[in-house]
Amino acid sequence: MPNIDTIFFQPAIGNQYGVISLGFLSLSGYLRKNGIDSRIVVLADKNTEDTVAKKIHQFSPKIACISFHWYIHAYEIVKIADAVKKTDPNIKVVIGGHSSTYFNKQILDFTSSIDVIIKGDGEKPILDYIGSQNPQKIENTSFKKNGEFVSKPITYRQDTLENLTAANENMNEMVDEWEKYITTKRVRTSAPISSSTIVEEVETRPSEFYLYVGKGCNFNCCFCGSSKTGNSRIFHRGTAFFRPIEDVVKDAIMLKNNGVESLFIDFGPFGDESYFLKLFEKLSLLDMGVVYLPWNLPSNDIISKLSKSFRDFEIQISPDSGSERLRKYLCQNGFHREFYSNKLLEKSVEKIAEVGSSRGSQLFLWFMCGLPFESEKDYQETLKLSISMKKRYSPLFKSSQDQINCVPLRLTPESPIDLWPEKFNMRKLRSTFKDYYEYCQDLITGKIEHPLGLERNDLSEVDVIKRAVHYKESILSA
Secondary structure (H helix, E strand, O other), X not given: OOOOXXXXXXXXXXXXXXXXXXXXXXXXXXXXXXXXXEEEEEOOOOOHHHHHHHHHHHHOOXXXXXXXXXXXXXXXXXXXXXXXXXXXXXXXXXXXXXXXXXXXXXXXXXXXXXXXXXXXXXXXXXXXXXXXXXXXXXXXXXXXXXXXEEEOOOOOOOOOOOOOOOOOOOHHHOEOOHHHHHOOOOEOOOOOEEOOOOEEOOEOOOOEEEOOOEEOOOOXXXXXXXXXXXXXXXXXXXXXXXXXXXXXXXXXXXXXXOOOOXXXXXXXXXXXXXXXXXXXXXXXXXXXXXXXXXXXXXXXXXXXXXXXXXXXXXXXXXXXOOOHHHHXXXXXXXXXXXXXXXXXXXXXXXXXXXXXXXHXXXXXXXXXXXXXXXXXXXXXXXXXXXXXXXXXXXXXXXXXHHHEEEEEOOOOOOOHHHHOHHHHOEEEOOOOHHHHHHHXXXXXXXXXXXXXXXXXXXXXXXXXXXXXXXXXXXXXXX
């Protein structure tokens, strides 16, 4: 096995594979385009340290990059970094992503095993760092120099996604142990919630893979760290933008040639569905399945195009609340996606049933409890709507326990709630990197003091979890 320049470690979710971050896929493709060899290693073993050591010996990299986009990996990134340095202290450890940017100083104060944090977009900075290994010469970096914290401003930002790739003709050259990864079920959610009675996590299909179509967000949902607010502060980008359709289709073809049977698309369309109508038409030639998570309510045109373009489809819709009053209030104040009525939601679900039920197509519905300003009546409306959906469209839900969900609101770094909790009548129970590190460490033992990380001034964390448990029990017995 030849030596490689850079190894990317994707942290595990517990003892399971997580989904490879889109950032890693983009970075790996960008480096390869510039003549830099790399491998993405997805960790899932209980003995992470042994696996890291084994892969370091196997590939002899100069740089080890660790994904810290989602806070759920706070404990794992330190464990991986320690294992790299223990195996070979000369390897430079670099982390990047949303959470690493947000906590950059606190992380470097917390551990000496991480050499550099690349903030914001990382394509050009990581390429430049591989060449020089001098963070002082690289944009977007934070590091320690003679024990003092140094933070360079974020001056590099991607302004185009043209000519990028998030796949490879031979995926074994991009993802280590590709066959094992693509045939193993992975945890799809970014941050599973654990309590004594409820665990929320969704597994992928075995042959499913992320299709990279764009980045950024035009919405400002109050609970989302990757909202317009979060993206503006972390990546200096206040709007979403898309990859060229022809580039996305090239990726899809390469993925199919490497055994992928279902594409996972989690993006847009932000009110204008023309991009996806064109994309789905192009993808129809591949005879693949799709899991599609639109961030708007899908129109009948999109639903019809899904049914015609893919062998089978699963669609996931997130109204977040069944209360029109609450959704409208959050939208009017700029802290939710575009408003639509429950009547329109039901028409969309009816269309999905019309074109998809006979083919076994499936629907996931995602709601939240404990949202800001949610009343008991709002919650009951969510429950009533959910039970109605289950009864009216039962063929769309093979497992209502997994496919009709009301998850408790949790704290996400850089979300509007995290930044301005008092505006939402909230109180934070986690604030620092150390808080998130300890929370993720406690997930292993199951002894979690604060599963959600926040509570409302008028509704405790315990009461929010009770509401989620009540919802689940009600759906199962309906």
